[in-house]
Amino acid sequence: MISENKLSPNYRSIALLFIGSLIGISSLFLLPNKLLGYDQGAVAQINNAVIRKDEYDRAIALFRGDKRGPITDADLNLVLRKLIEEELLVQAALRNDSPRKDMKIRQRVLQTLLTSIQTRSAAGIGDPSQSAGEDLKFYLNQLRDSADIQMLKKVSDNILVTSEID
Amino acid sequence: MCHLLRLSISLLLMSTSVLCSMDSIAHNRSQSHSNWIISDHSIEAIFTAKAIEVTRLQTSMNQSLDIIFADHLEKTVSIKNDGQACALRNDVQPIPAKQGYIQAKLIFNCSLKTESPLINITSFFDSASSHVHYAHVFTASQQTQQYLFTEVQTQHQVANDNKKSGSILSGINQYIYIGIDHIIGGADHILFLLALLLLVRRFKDLIWLITGFTVGHSITLAITTIGWVIPDLHIVEATIGFTIALVAIDNIAALTGYHRHLALFSIIGLMAMAATNIILGVGFSSLSMLGLVTLTVAYLLMRSDNESGIGVRPVMATGFGLIHGFGFASALTEIGIPTDLLWASLLGFNIGIELGQLLIISGLWLIILGFKHTKYVSHSRLVIDLTSASLCGLGLYWFVGRSYGII
Numbered sequence: 001m002i003s004e005n006k007l008s009p010n011y012r013s014i015a016l017l018f019i020g021s022l023i024g025i026s027s028l029f030l031l032p033n034k035l036l037g038y039d040q041g042a043v044a045q046i047n048n049a050v051i052r053k054d055e056y057d058r059a060i061a062l063f064r065g066d067k068r069g070p071i072t073d074a075d076l077n078l079v080l081r082k083l084i085e086e087e088l089l090v091q092a093a094l095r096n097d098s099p100r101k102d103m104k105i106r107q108r109v110l111q112t113l114l115t116s117i118q119t120r121s122a123a124g125i126g127d128p129s130q131s132a133g134e135d136l137k138f139y140l141n142q143l144r145d146s147a148d149i150q151m152l153k154k155v156s157d158n159i160l161v162t163s164e165i166d
Numbered sequence: 167m168c169h170l171l172r173l174s175i176s177l178l179l180m181s182t183s184v185l186c187s188m189d190s191i192a193h194n195r196s197q198s199h200s201n202w203i204i205s206d207h208s209i210e211a212i213f214t215a216k217a218i219e220v221t222r223l224q225t226s227m228n229q230s231l232d233i234i235f236a237d238h239l240e241k242t243v244s245i246k247n248d249g250q251a252c253a254l255r256n257d258v259q260p261i262p263a264k265q266g267y268i269q270a271k272l273i274f275n276c277s278l279k280t281e282s283p284l285i286n287i288t289s290f291f292d293s294a295s296s297h298v299h300y301a302h303v304f305t306a307s308q309q310t311q312q313y314l315f316t317e318v319q320t321q322h323q324v325a326n327d328n329k330k331s332g333s334i335l336s337g338i339n340q341y342i343y344i345g346i347d348h349i350i351g352g353a354d355h356i357l358f359l360l361a362l363l364l365l366v367r368r369f370k371d372l373i374w375l376i377t378g379f380t381v382g383h384s385i386t387l388a389i390t391t392i393g394w395v396i397p398d399l400h401i402v403e404a405t406i407g408f409t410i411a412l413v414a415i416d417n418i419a420a421l422t423g424y425h426r427h428l429a430l431f432s433i434i435g436l437m438a439m440a441a442t443n444i445i446l447g448v449g450f451s452s453l454s455m456l457g458l459v460t461l462t463v464a465y466l467l468m469r470s471d472n473e474s475g476i477g478v479r480p481v482m483a484t485g486f487g488l489i490h491g492f493g494f495a496s497a498l499t500e501i502g503i504p505t506d507l508l509w510a511s512l513l514g515f516n517i518g519i520e521l522g523q524l525l526i527i528s529g530l531w532l533i534i535l536g537f538k539h540t541k542y543v544s545h546s547r548l549v550i551d552l553t554s555a556s557l558c559g560l561g562l563y564w565f566v567g568r569s570y571g572i573i
Contacts, residue, residue, distance in 0.1 A: 009421075009422075009547055009551075010421075010422040010423070010424070012548075012551060013418045013421055013422050013547075013551045013554075014418065014422060014424060014427075014428075016418075016551045016552060016554075016555035017414075017415065017418045017428075017551075017554065017555050017558055019555060020414075020554075020555030020556055020557075020558045020559035021411075021555075021558050021559055021562050022559075023559050024411075024558065024559030024560060024561070024562040024563040024566075025559075025562050025563065025566055027559075027563055028563060028566055028567050028572050028573070138259075142259060142261045142262075142271060143261070143262060145261070145271075146212075146261050146262055146263070146269065147262075
């Protein structure tokens with residue numbers, strides 16, 4: 001009786017192949033997120049970016065500081081929704097290349113970056129022997145070192161590329 | 167009941183193998199590299215690591231990765247000259263890097279009129295003992311030297327400029343190690359070789375298969391490293407998974423004779439994927455999917471006319487080797503090769519790949535031979551079934567997962 005119930009070797013091979021394939025593909029969707037390479041500390045993923053738990057906690061802490069009374073579930077959802085919306089806007093701006101093309105955004109980015117370098121310098125981060133101006137020059141030199149700059153048209157007889165900041 | 171038990175064991179084996187197939191074992195070697203410029207009074211180094219690698223060092227989510235990387239380098243990179251430690255000129259500075267990578271620059275004050283410096287790098291070894299670091303050192307006389315740092319070799323004395331021939335030989339040696347390390351660390355290449363070997367019965371067939379695979383991967387490894395072609399690594403890695411699944415399916419087709427049926431099912435699966443790609447705008451392009459469908463049909467149907475022996479497998483192994491060669495080349499292009507050592511590096515790396523491949527094949531062949539001489543020989547069909555099914559699952563896991571960026 002047992003032998004009658006046995007699958008023929010050929011059918012067994014095919015059955016195993018299908019089971020193997022099924023397990024392989026379903027593992028992609030069934031395995032825990034960590035095993036699939038997702039950030040375990042993430043609370044949400046928006047396209048390729050994640051909102052991490054610490055960012056979320058920080059936003060909640062700020063919200064708590066502004067709000068009188070206890071934080072409710074609705075508040076928690078609101079904060080997360082705001083963070084997601086913020087990330088969507090940032091992604092849209094980057095997708096549209098706004099920091100480069102939109103003059104207002106470009107100036108804001110530049111100003112914020114310059115302020116950040118000056119703040120770092122004032123806080124003693126970086127080389128303490130250098131002033132804020134020197135820090136900026138150092139930073140720009142590093143950017144230039146790692147960039148691929150090609151002069152495509154001669155704009156002047158005395159063009160200076162590498163030393164113009166100096 | 168006996169059959170049910172056997173099926174359960176099979177399921178368990180396959181599940182285990184799939185669970186063990188995390189992307190970490192398939193080509194995500196823990197590695198970093200650096201470019202050093204040595205002049206008379208200072209030594210500059212730019213370190214590069216994948217951002218994902220730097221997350222190993224993260225103890226708090228609040229820290230930015232470039233700062234973590236810079237701090238880590240400050241503690242783990244040092245230079246000695248004439249027994250004296252060279253001081254860092256500034257703090258290690260994070261510098262802009264391409265997407266997915268972190269870079270930092272170090273400048274040491276070192277007076278090097280006579281001595282050659284001793285570089286000591288222990289970065290990442292505490293968090294990843296298998297980590298390897300490749301250092302390209304450019305000396306004042308425009309010569310290049312390569313050094314490989316591992317957990318057991320954390321120091322290298324930079325060779326004097328007058329030892330150029332020695333440095334080329336040393337470069338070849340280093341790249342041989344990198345080649346061996348790459349193939350042995352890449353589970354997908356090993357599993358592909360296993361899938362190819364499952365049906366091999368004669369040593370002569372083995373030689374033909376390996377020759378075909380070697381010819382294929384040597385061609386693409388060379389042309390990619392030289393820069394004649396720039397493959398999309400994302401597609402290459404996914405297609406490597408596909409080649410494993412396809413050879414595993416072919417193993418079952420050869421045993422059962424159901425080439426046409428399996429070809430049909432494979433095409434249905436690929437067409438479903440292609441439709442998903444078109445609708446959702448993700449994964450492979452339609453042209454690439456068409457290529458895979460054509461390859462599947464041609465391969466499985468060609469085999470149906472040639473069921474005994476290995477048939478067209480050596481030819482197909484050459485084709486598959488072309489795909490795997492792009493994958494091998496990625497290891498070289500990622501760490502970068504100095505132009506003056508291009509051919510030496512390529513030669514060394516290819517020798518390393520071949521040595522690693524020989525090592526793996528010898529091991530697998532011995533296991534297969536050993537198995538043939540045991541009392542389990544009557545179950546050899548079941549073993550091939552199980553192994554092929556597991557390999558097919560793993561291949562599809564990598565193919566689909568990498569196609570859609572899930573893993």
